[in-house]
Amino acid sequence: GAVVSQHPSWVICKSGTSVKIECRSLDFQATTMFWYRQFPKQSLMLMATSNEGSKATYEQGVEKDKFLINHASLTLSTLTVTSAHPEDSSFYICSAPRTGGLSKNIQYFGAGTRLSVL
C-alpha cells in the first residue's frame, strides 16, 4: 500500500486564489520531504526541499513567496500555491525519503496533485 499520501488528487481553482496541497508519510517519520512539479511530457523538476522545524530550501528559479512550504510535523508537509495563475497549472508531486534499514535513501512518492487554474 501507499506509504506517502497526497491530497487532493485534483483541484480546479480560479485565477488569483490559493491552493494547499498536503503530503503525509504514513508509517514513517520524514524530517525531509521533496516537492516536484511536472509539466506534460517533461521530467520531474525539483521545486524545493521541505525541512521539519526549519525553512524550506528552494531550487533556483522557484519563487518562495509563491510556493509556500510548511513542514508542520514529522509526517506532514504542505505546499501552498499562492495567487495561482494559469501558468501554475501542472502536476505537483511530493516525496519522502525513508531512511534506515534496507529502505535507506529510497524516496516514496505521493500520488500527485493535478492543479488546473482557470
Place this chain on the structure above:
Amino acid sequence: QKEVEQNSGPLSVPEGAIASLNCTYSDRGSQSFFWYRQYSGKSPELIMFIYSNGDKEDGRFTAQLNKASQYVSLLIRDSQPSDSATYLCAVKASGTYKYIFGTGTRLKVLA
C-alpha cells in the same frame, strides 16, 4: 552541474522480448541508484534500487550498475504491454537526500 542522461525514446520492443534501458550519470560520489516507472498521468513508482556494482535481479527486472563507467541499466525480460510507460533513472546526489532524475525513456511494448 550534476546530470543524469537517458535516451528519451520511444523504445519499441515486441511482447516477450527483453527491453534494455540505459542511464549515465556525472556525480562520481553517488552511491544510490534507482529506477522508477511512471504511467501517463500518474506519479513515479519504484521498480528497483541498486547500491553495489554488478547485477541485481527482482522477478523480470534486472538492474546493472558499473560505477567505474558511471552507468546504470535496467533490463525487463518477457516484456508485456503493461510495461509500456516512462522509466526514470534517479541518482541520489552525494551528501544529500536529493535525487537527480533523468528525463526518462518512454518504452512501448507491442502486442
